[in-house]
Amino acid sequence: MASRCCPNPRIFLPFLYPSVFSANGVGLSRPRFAAAVVTAGSGARRDNSSSATAADATTPDSNSRLNPAPDDYSMPYFADQAQLTVFAGHGGNGCISFLREAYLEDGPPNGGDGGHGGNVYIQATHGETSLHKLARRRFVRAGRGKHGQGSARSGPRGEDVVISVPVGTVVTELSRDDPDDGGLFYDRPMTLKEKRRKKRSPAEEAEPELDEHGDPVEHPNLHKFLLYPGISSSERKRIQLPPLPRRDRLFVQPRPGLHLDLSRPTPRPILLAAGGLGGLGNPHFVSRDRKKPMFATKGEPAMSMQIQLELKLLADVGLVGLPNAGKSTLLRAISNSRARVGNWAFTTLQPNIGTVVLDNNKGRPTVTSFRRPAEPAPIDPYDPDPVDPEAETEPQQRTRFTVADIPGLIEGAHLDKGLGIAFLRHVERAGVLAFVIDLGAGNAVAALKSLWNEVGLYAQMREEEERDRERAARIDWTADTSNTDDCWPAAKVFEDAPENTTGLHIAAKPWFVVATKGDLPDTQENFKELREYLAVVTNGTEPHPSGVDGAWTENVAAIPVSAINGHGVQNIVHWTVGLLDG
Numbered sequence: 001m002a003s004r005c006c007p008n009p010r011i012f013l014p015f016l017y018p019s020v021f022s023a024n025g026v027g028l029s030r031p032r033f034a035a036a037v038v039t040a041g042s043g044a045r046r047d048n049s050s051s052a053t054a055a056d057a058t059t060p061d062s063n064s065r066l067n068p069a070p071d072d073y074s075m076p077y078f079a080d081q082a083q084l085t086v087f088a089g090h091g092g093n094g095c096i097s098f099l100r101e102a103y104l105e106d107g108p109p110n111g112g113d114g115g116h117g118g119n120v121y122i123q124a125t126h127g128e129t130s131l132h133k134l135a136r137r138r139f140v141r142a143g144r145g146k147h148g149q150g151s152a153r154s155g156p157r158g159e160d161v162v163i164s165v166p167v168g169t170v171v172t173e174l175s176r177d178d179p180d181d182g183g184l185f186y187d188r189p190m191t192l193k194e195k196r197r198k199k200r201s202p203a204e205e206a207e208p209e210l211d212e213h214g215d216p217v218e219h220p221n222l223h224k225f226l227l228y229p230g231i232s233s234s235e236r237k238r239i240q241l242p243p244l245p246r247r248d249r250l251f252v253q254p255r256p257g258l259h260l261d262l263s264r265p266t267p268r269p270i271l272l273a274a275g276g277l278g279g280l281g282n283p284h285f286v287s288r289d290r291k292k293p294m295f296a297t298k299g300e301p302a303m304s305m306q307i308q309l310e311l312k313l314l315a316d317v318g319l320v321g322l323p324n325a326g327k328s329t330l331l332r333a334i335s336n337s338r339a340r341v342g343n344w345a346f347t348t349l350q351p352n353i354g355t356v357v358l359d360n361n362k363g364r365p366t367v368t369s370f371r372r373p374a375e376p377a378p379i380d381p382y383d384p385d386p387v388d389p390e391a392e393t394e395p396q397q398r399t400r401f402t403v404a405d406i407p408g409l410i411e412g413a414h415l416d417k418g419l420g421i422a423f424l425r426h427v428e429r430a431g432v433l434a435f436v437i438d439l440g441a442g443n444a445v446a447a448l449k450s451l452w453n454e455v456g457l458y459a460q461m462r463e464e465e466e467r468d469r470e471r472a473a474r475i476d477w478t479a480d481t482s483n484t485d486d487c488w489p490a491a492k493v494f495e496d497a498p499e500n501t502t503g504l505h506i507a508a509k510p511w512f513v514v515a516t517k518g519d520l521p522d523t524q525e526n527f528k529e530l531r532e533y534l535a536v537v538t539n540g541t542e543p544h545p546s547g548v549d550g551a552w553t554e555n556v557a558a559i560p561v562s563a564i565n566g567h568g569v570q571n572i573v574h575w576t577v578g579l580l581d582g
């Protein structure tokens, strides 16, 4: 992937290190991308011309937007994980009722059917940004169908519930309780053979079936029927119940082991749990021999499911760095974010997302950038109104991009040390990774290697998890094993699962280094060393810092900035846009 930006390090002009560049014979000149970056919200122009001197840079304005007091921040509610139990609605019961009118004492049955239970759906929408509301809610219940009533009035359907989640949410089923699992609630009709076998003489029909103690045996489906309340217990045992009629389901329950990766908005809600069918009123059971059925069927119980929601933020750029490196200050400098900044480790406890606006608020772009068209969604053959796959084929003008600032990583983060693993998932989805290195905090190359090491180990761990999940989902536990001597026939489904984890799904992303706090004294040598190291990584003499084969090493840049002064930050915007456009 070739960057649109000039690979020449001259573009990261030496506003911080004039001597580094003049020593190389590179004179001071205006940056190629001299347009001021207008950040959303503030509307302020930051002039980052090369005339800013090192002396200016070392005197950050106290209590400015980029050097705020620790209590000057806004912290939106945020949760990136939630566990929910969803309950589909039970079906309402059918009704046992008979027509009563003046001069008509003994009318025909007229009980209405019960309403079907409501379904639970999930939908990924752009309006949502966090799972905190769902994390607090814990239970989601669809409405139950109302019972049928007399005069052939059917019960209304239970209300459906749609769970709205942010785009980037991964849904994993943890367990389900499906009452229909052990056998269908509504019987399939008996075959002719079964009917013949079951056929009893009229004398036998009159007599109830007896158990070994001589007590009448209860009908096996009795619990699925609703009997007329006035019925005596002996009548209850003698009652002849018909087989439950076959009924088509309105919605097909999703298969067990549900796993949805909602990485794009879903045009229509996706079914999680289907409600139960409503019961049948007594008119359904009228026959030649049974003029007045004293029973109706109960509503079908519905299933419940426990799901895990995990939000992987879909930011264009992920900021990765050690604690206190200056990530949040950088986010404030390039976007409208009011992330908390403090001179201690772990100031940021949850991810912040900032939006970098690429126009001057008058509709005129300051940077021309084109978003690649999204891959068309696979066509669902059962969808009556499929989304047009050709909808987005033209490159779209990019007017903004998003940046995610995650809590700092420390050594062992992939083993859940520090704030650890919980937030590393947010860099998995980013298009570009920006490694923020504090030039004033020791060797920058060592810091970069240790960050890549953590990210690489985390990537391998996720790939292993994903492979295990995929294997588990592929095992067909119902496979017929009778014709084979193989005691583990399902093992063959493992064949095409990849064996080795590479970590490439993160290491293959384009990345660059933001060398921040360049205003601090004596950081010049550190920056030079970092730049030389990245040059040898780019030309292939040194391996990628994560050690992963085939990782992205095209034109890896180090951009010096002083985020606290807003110096050099627009170079980050231009470089990022170049990498995003690819």
Ligand SMILES: Nc1nc2c(ncn2[C@@H]2O[C@H](COP(=O)(O)OP(=O)(O)OP(=O)(O)O)[C@@H](O)[C@H]2O)c(=O)[nH]1
Pocket: 067, 321, 322, 323, 324, 325, 326, 327, 328, 329, 330, 340, 341, 342, 343, 344, 345, 346, 347, 348, 349, 406, 407, 408, 409, 516, 517, 518, 519, 520, 561, 562, 563, 564, 565
């Ligand atoms: N001199 C100087 N100080 C900076 C610069 N950028 C950030 N700082 C200071 O470094 C400290 C840490 O900044 P933060 O932005 O909170 O760092 P962080 O990486 O978000 O820290 P965590 O959230 O704890 O991971 C603050 O006191 C900032 O004022 C810079 O460019 N120059």
Ligand SMILES: [Mg+2]
Pocket: 327, 328, 329, 340, 341, 347, 348, 405, 407
């Ligand atoms: Mg921070």
